[in-house]
Amino acid sequence: MSLPAASLDKLDDKQKRALISLLADDDQNVYRTVRQKIISCGPASLPWLREHTLSEDASLRRRAREIVSYFARQEADMKLLAFCLNQGEDFDLEQSVLLLSRTQYPEINPEAYSALLDYFAAELRDRLDLNGEPIQILKIINEYVFRELRFIGDEHNFYNPDNSYLNRVMDRRIGNTFSLSLVYLLLTRRLRLPMAGVVLPGHFLCRYQSSRAEIYVDAFRGGSLLTKADCIKRIVQFRDCFDESSLSPVSSRRILSRVCANLHQIYTQRKAADQVDRLQRYIVALAK
Secondary structure (H helix, E strand, O other): OOOOOOOOHHOOHHHHHHHHHHHHHHHHHHHHHHHHHHHOOHHHHHHHHHHHHHOOHHHHHHHHHHHHHHHHHHHHHHHHHHHHHHHHOOOOOOHHHHHHHHHHHHOOOHHHHHHHHHHHHHHHOOOOOOOHHHHHHHHHHHHHHHOOOEEEEEEOOOHHHHHOOHHHHHHHHHEEEEHHHHHHHHHHHOOOOOOOEEOOOEEEEEEEOOOOOEEEEEEHHOOOEEEHHHHHHHHHHOOOOHHHHHOOOHHHHHHHHHHHHHHHHHHEHHOHHHHHHHHHHHHHHHHH
């Protein structure tokens, strides 16, 4: 099969129509060749390709959308890498996890998810006495997040990649230990509560700490409240020793790194080479 040698932006209308016709071809080998031709021309093909994402031909519509999505994921990938390389230790955690979400779901509107978190926080603000007893504040938050909104830990399919992408966690109201703790942190920080993330062996908790109280929240287990002694017991069980640094708050950079490492492990088990490479780049960038 022969394709025009010129770059796509130099093709005339007749040549472009020929490529579009071949993009919808039933022969998978023809389709892959045409797809690669368009991708090799880079994002310059997007203005011309987007009009076909609304085609009445279902096959053409699907394939055009897939290529548009491919370029969008590439752009999101570069933005996240640049963010990781250019930010300090305590960067904007919410922005970073939404950037990560766009590398897999480029079509999402990050501002919409931030607005939803704003709405949840406003609902809570009306119910809380923020000067009240810390344990009572946390109980009201837990009732709202885990009983009313029904966020829940995914016990049955823990290694589903969607459990690590904030947009999917908020859409489905289900996640893993990191993502549910992230939702909790992002909500409570909007309320200006003294909350931070704490890494335990194989787990992640949110810590409320003030001059009045030190309380740990297990978002994966429905907001279960733990004491410092409970956390020390878990650490000693896995590590045989404990020092105070084991319960130190972790930075935004370290949190995002752990989320990426978890996804890297999941994709490695699924033998998804492209995804593994993508996550490896983020992990390396976050380690710099």
